Amino acid sequence: MAESNKNLYPDKWLNKASAGERVACELRMRIISGRIESGSILSENQLAAEFSVSRSPIREALKVLASENLLRLERMGAVVLELTEKEIQEIYDVRLLIETFVFERLVKMDTTEVAKELSKTLEMMKIAIKYQDADDFSFQDVAFHETIVRSIDHSHILMIWNNLKPTLESLILLSMRMRFEETYDDFDRIIRNHELYIEAISKKDRDLMVQSLHQNFDDVQGRVEDLWTSQQTFTKGVEHDD
Template sequence: MVNVETFYPKKQLSKESKGEQVLAELRMRIISRQVKAGTVLSENQLGALFEVSRSPVREALRVLASENLVRPERMGAVVVGISEKNIEEIYDVRLMVESFTFERLLKMQTDTLVRELKKMLEMMEIAIKYKDVDQFSFLDLEFHETIIQSIDHHHIMMLWNNLKPVLECLIILSMRYRMMTNEKDFERILYNHELIVEAIDKKEKKLVDLAFERNFHDVHNQVEPIWTDEEMMKVVREYSIKE
């Protein structure tokens, strides 16, 4: 994929296998609407584009079909895309997963978790200082995943892992838009994450509820307009190409 214009973060792509690279890039192109709904994806054409055999392309299309982003067809697929309803449902499930996790944490020893989260916050601050918005996005996702992992609940992790690939794209694209249009907003995002750490550390139910409400209220109010406004998404795609 050396000569292919990429929308998924290049640094992260370089760490993945050929098949994972194709999958991550196709997912990002579909969610950002660089590849429009209704587009027919051919295994042969995609293989030529990404300079891979048909096997990794076929596997990528299979995974994207399981995520309801494409509809399988003979020797390829048709792009379904992602709707507002899909996005709302993803955040609904995320809300349930993290709400359950926070309730469990109120009854657990969390000193080690708090230390880990504080280190991540420092790395998130550095990422924003150097305007590395993609690194910030990955750290944001890792921050929440670390919290969820801490309760050691197998089926909750299964739900999270099913959400994660598409959620990752949504977070990256929304953070890129913020970086281009309202960089100061990252101060608020960091503050909200600091509040989450404080809530976990102190185990005060009211503080936990406040931290949770602020984080998810912000998510719904800040992210959703991107998915209904083509001009906003065009700005994000242009940022992706520059990166």
């Protein structure tokens, strides 16, 4: 905790957040980044003093992080759990499941407005790259994919996304900060990938959609076709039952 005087979570993202939410966002970033190591014991009293809040927001934050399997609650505090590579892979598996499902629904919808909204967000991503603002790029990147998820107006899919979002947001933020410093040239490819998303949605082209998923999930390509096929099979089954 000695290095925790500088917050990892962007203050500008916390304008409307409660005290408990602010603490949860910062602790989540510290745990996922490894600044707070697994096995560390977090004391309610120490956290309350550090964040200059009462113990009530600290308890709120610890409960949230425990629900995300980042902590194990103990009397008057918590023990930090390891976020394993397997768990991170599972988070991206769920995200891939969501996006394959959403894409299949979009084929049957008017996608004009969602494509326009995505194009606006993509322009904001390009501006963030120009000014080398990793935090704003991450914010817009998450917003881009959330726009896709929200576009089908599916309450339970959105619920799953919202449960996934806090940890996913932290992983993306940490990754993008590193990329801006170490692989800045790679952002041309990232922008092209997002342009492909928009083109696939605009044209309702399943082949382009699969290609866009391949390029955005380049480390899980072996699962893209299986997931995409399963979504099409499921949808046809539902249509047949109707």
